[in-house]
Amino acid sequence: xxxxxxxxxxxxxxxxxxxxxxxxxxxxxxxxxxxxxxxxxxxxxxxxxxxxxxxxxxxxxxxxxxxxxxxxxxxxxxxxxxxxxxxxxxxxxxxxxxxxxxxxxxxxxxxxx
Amino acid sequence: xxxxxxxxxxxxxxxxxxxxxxxxxxxxxxxxxxxxxxxxxxxxxxxxxxxxxxxxxxxxxxxxxxxxxxxxxxxxxxxxxxxxxxxxxxxxxxxxxxxxxxxxxxxxxxxx
Numbered sequence: 001x002x003x004x005x006x007x008x009x010x011x012x013x014x015x016x017x018x019x020x021x022x023x024x025x026x027x028x029x030x031x032x033x034x035x036x037x038x039x040x041x042x043x044x045x046x047x048x049x050x051x052x053x054x055x056x057x058x059x060x061x062x063x064x065x066x067x068x069x070x071x072x073x074x075x076x077x078x079x080x081x082x083x084x085x086x087x088x089x090x091x092x093x094x095x096x097x098x099x100x101x102x103x104x105x106x107x108x109x110x111x112x113x
Numbered sequence: 114x115x116x117x118x119x120x121x122x123x124x125x126x127x128x129x130x131x132x133x134x135x136x137x138x139x140x141x142x143x144x145x146x147x148x149x150x151x152x153x154x155x156x157x158x159x160x161x162x163x164x165x166x167x168x169x170x171x172x173x174x175x176x177x178x179x180x181x182x183x184x185x186x187x188x189x190x191x192x193x194x195x196x197x198x199x200x201x202x203x204x205x206x207x208x209x210x211x212x213x214x215x216x217x218x219x220x221x222x223x224x225x
Contacts, residue, residue, distance in 0.1 A: 004156070031211055042202060042215035043157070050210055058212065090156055094211050100145055100164070102213065104156035
């Protein structure tokens with residue numbers, strides 16, 4: 001089991017560019033989450049999904065879109081990157097309702113210039 | 114809204130010292146409480162959890178007790194090791210979707 005993997009590990013973007021972050025899990029988990037981590041602020045939820053084909057907004061969804069076309073993958077898109085989106089992005093997954101442990105990926109460090 | 118407040122770091126300790134990291138919360142419902150740990154360059158790992166009042170979570174020598182009367186979930190370890198150097202996050206979840214609300218994190222540095 002690879003667990004939760006994230007691609008890429010590090011990326012530099014210019015303002016206005018777009019990119020997609022990929023999260024993959026091989027644990028057959030129903031729920032998946034995208035968080036961003038900023039200094040002094042802990043992790044904040046961007047979007048989440050409770051099953052294939054479903055997505056919902058979290059605490060800080062503006063500027064991001066997501067898709068869950070396959071159960072094992074959860075994509076996070078930035079259509080027009082801004083310097084305020086410089087952050088470390090973590091994906092997490094959870095088996096489903098009633099099982100609370102979330103498993104986190106290693107993170108993607110994004111720098112927007 | 115729901116929130117988590119934890120003590121600021123960094124907390125610097127000598128090996129074998131006692132560690133306490135304070136965590137308090139506000140929540141509208143009956144949250145589950147968690148401590149996650151982040152080692153350098155890695156993602157977060159669940160350290161321990163408690164799902165109802167007076168529950169004690171424990172793992173790897175760490176303990177935390179869910180105190181509803183003081184809305185607290187303080188993390189303790191009796192004798193820290195250099196390998197415990199990490200950032201510790203307190204978090205809560207109040208809904209069935211498992212959305213986590215995190216505290217800001219506390220960096221712990223243990224010196225030999």
